[in-house]
Amino acid sequence: MAQDRRSGCPINLTLEQLGDRWSLIVIRDVMFGNRRSYGELLSGNEEGIASNILADRLKRLVATGLMTRSPDPSHRQKGIYSLTEAGIQIVPLLAQMCAWGLDHTDPSPLLSVRAKLLVAGGPEMWDALMQELRHLHLGAPEPERSVFKEVRAAYEAAKAP
Amino acid sequence: MAQDRRSGCPINLTLEQLGDRWSLIVIRDVMFGNRRSYGELLSGNEEGIASNILADRLKRLVATGLMTRSPDPSHRQKGIYSLTEAGIQIVPLLAQMCAWGLDHTDPSPLLSVRAKLLVAGGPEMWDALMQELRHLHLGAPEPERSVFKEVRAAYEAAKAP
DNA sequence: ATTGACCGCTTGCGAAATGCAAGTGGCATC
DNA sequence: GATGCCACTTGCATTTCGCAAGCGGTCAAT
Numbered sequence: 001m002a003q004d005r006r007s008g009c010p011i012n013l014t015l016e017q018l019g020d021r022w023s024l025i026v027i028r029d030v031m032f033g034n035r036r037s038y039g040e041l042l043s044g045n046e047e048g049i050a051s052n053i054l055a056d057r058l059k060r061l062v063a064t065g066l067m068t069r070s071p072d073p074s075h076r077q078k079g080i081y082s083l084t085e086a087g088i089q090i091v092p093l094l095a096q097m098c099a100w101g102l103d104h105t106d107p108s109p110l111l112s113v114r115a116k117l118l119v120a121g122g123p124e125m126w127d128a129l130m131q132e133l134r135h136l137h138l139g140a141p142e143p144e145r146s147v148f149k150e151v152r153a154a155y156e157a158a159k160a161p
Numbered sequence: 162m163a164q165d166r167r168s169g170c171p172i173n174l175t176l177e178q179l180g181d182r183w184s185l186i187v188i189r190d191v192m193f194g195n196r197r198s199y200g201e202l203l204s205g206n207e208e209g210i211a212s213n214i215l216a217d218r219l220k221r222l223v224a225t226g227l228m229t230r231s232p233d234p235s236h237r238q239k240g241i242y243s244l245t246e247a248g249i250q251i252v253p254l255l256a257q258m259c260a261w262g263l264d265h266t267d268p269s270p271l272l273s274v275r276a277k278l279l280v281a282g283g284p285e286m287w288d289a290l291m292q293e294l295r296h297l298h299l300g301a302p303e304p305e306r307s308v309f310k311e312v313r314a315a316y317e318a319a320k321a322p
Numbered sequence: 323a324t325t326g327a328c329c330g331c332t333t334g335c336g337a338a339a340t341g342c343a344a345g346t347g348g349c350a351t352c
Numbered sequence: 353g354a355t356g357c358c359a360c361t362t363g364c365a366t367t368t369c370g371c372a373a374g375c376g377g378t379c380a381a382t
Contacts, residue, residue, distance in 0.1 A: 006207075006208035006209065007207040007208045007269075007272070008267075008268050008269025008271075008272045008273075009189075009207060009208075009262075009268065009269075009272045009276075010258070010259050010261075010262025010263050010266060010268040010272065010273060010276045011185065011186070011189050011255060011258050011259055011262060011276070012186060012207070012208055012262075013262045013266035013267070013268055014258040014259075014261055014262040014266060015182055015185055015186065015258070016182065017266070019180065019181060019182040019185070020180060020181070020182070020339090021176055021177065021180045021181070021340090022340095024172065024176055024180070025172070025173060025176065028170075028172050037358095037359085038358080038359055038360075039357095039358065039359070042359090046167075046168040046170060046173070047167035047168045047170075047173055048167065050340075050341050050342065050343095051342095051343095051359090051360070051361085052340090052341080052342090052360080052361070052362085053339095053340070053341075054360090055359080055360055055361075056339095065265075074350095075349070075350075075358085075359095076348085076349065076350090077347095077348060077349055077350090077358070077359060077360095078349095078358080078359070079359085086264075086265045089261060089264065089265065090261065092257045092260070092261075093254070093257040093258060093261055094172060095257075096253045096254040096256075096257045097171070097172050097175040097176070097254060098171050098172055098175075099253070100171075100175055100250060100251065100253075100254055101170075101171025101172060101173075101174045101175040102171050103247075103250065104226075104247045104250065105171060105174035105175060105178065106169075106174070107169050107170065107171040107174055108168075108169025108170070110169075111168070111169050111170045111171065112169075112171060115170075115171045115172070181368095181369095182369090183369095198329095198330090199329080199330055199331075200328095200329060200330070203329095203330090210370095211369080211370050211371060211372095212330085212331070212332085212371095212372095213331080213332070213333085213369090213370080213371085214369070214370070215331090216330080216331055216332075236329085236330095236378070236379075237377085237378065237379090238329070238330060238331095238376095238377060238378055238379090239329080239330070239378090240330085
């Protein structure tokens with residue numbers, strides 16, 4: 001019963017966990033938007049995710065070990081969602097999706113700014129981002145380089161030139 | 162009407178094209194298994210894709226420019242599916258999915274052999290594979306290095322030691 | 323020309339996922 | 353203790369998925 005899967009191929013198994021139209025969107029928002037609660041994720045989402053879908057995906061991501069949910073001390077009802085190490089290691093995957101999307105879809109110029117930077121930065125930048133995420137989500141020491149700051153600066157510069 | 166999309170984010174746009182449980186499976190089989198016709202894809206598929214889903218995905222992949230369909234001279238009814246350049250550039254994405262799947266799912270040892278090799282080979286190997294795919298699918302000159310051969314050799318060695 | 327096997331793809335239909343809108347109930351604040 | 357907020361559910365219509373069966377064109381043998 002533990003093995004209810006279509007095949008043991010790693011590509012397939014990844015697809016079984018993340019192969020839908022919303023899971024990676026939620027991870028993207030947690031990761032790059034640093035949205036950590038249900039409300040932030042719901043109201044801030046660019047694509048207009050429905051509330052039940054969001055609730056379902058959060059539950060699933062926690063169940064499959066990509067995120068954890070910890071209680072928010074200021075609001076007992078609220079939870080703070082954090083990426084696990086497995087979740088953080090999705091960075092290169094999202095980066096490749098950025099790369100492909102930039103080249104082969106027709107993304108909006110503004111939303112492409114950050115993606116371009118991330119793609120141009122390459123694996124070094126992705127590693128730095130992952131370090132930073134370990135700091136934000138797992139309590140690791142704060143790294144010197146802040147990819148967030150770099151990306152945000154580029155975005156703001158593009159938005160209001 | 163041309164723009165019927167949830168957002169202009171490149172990650173989202175990639176997800177809108179490939180974010181389901183079968184599209185990338187089909188691409189994987191065409192790419193790594195060199196299965197080029199409907200029948201080969203249907204009968205050879207590890208995960209047991211349904212015939213209507215396969216037909217639908219092939220249609221969609223052709224429509225969105227990831228593959229082309231050309232007539233098979235030996236069987237008038239048959240088509241030969243080829244990757245386009247956009248399709249070939251999914252290699253790094255699949256490679257990252259391999260990497261993540263190897264680390265964070267529980268893939269079968271045999272099916273992991275090729276994935277491990279591809280991940281260990283890194284971007285150079287992916288580039289070589291892409292060159293080879295351009296030869297097989299787009300008629301580019303045959304490259305010296307054959308990643309297919311390397312991968313097949315590793316697989317056979319693992320299968321029957 | 324006819325038959326029969328094969329093969330690419332479609333159809334029908336039940337089951338599941340998706341998406342929208344409204345609702346519920348715990349929680350903090352006043 | 354009334355009010356407003358917020359995390360999450362529920363109901364229901366629509367779409368997608370998935371299985372099994374079927375259909376029609378093509379080829380090879382006779």
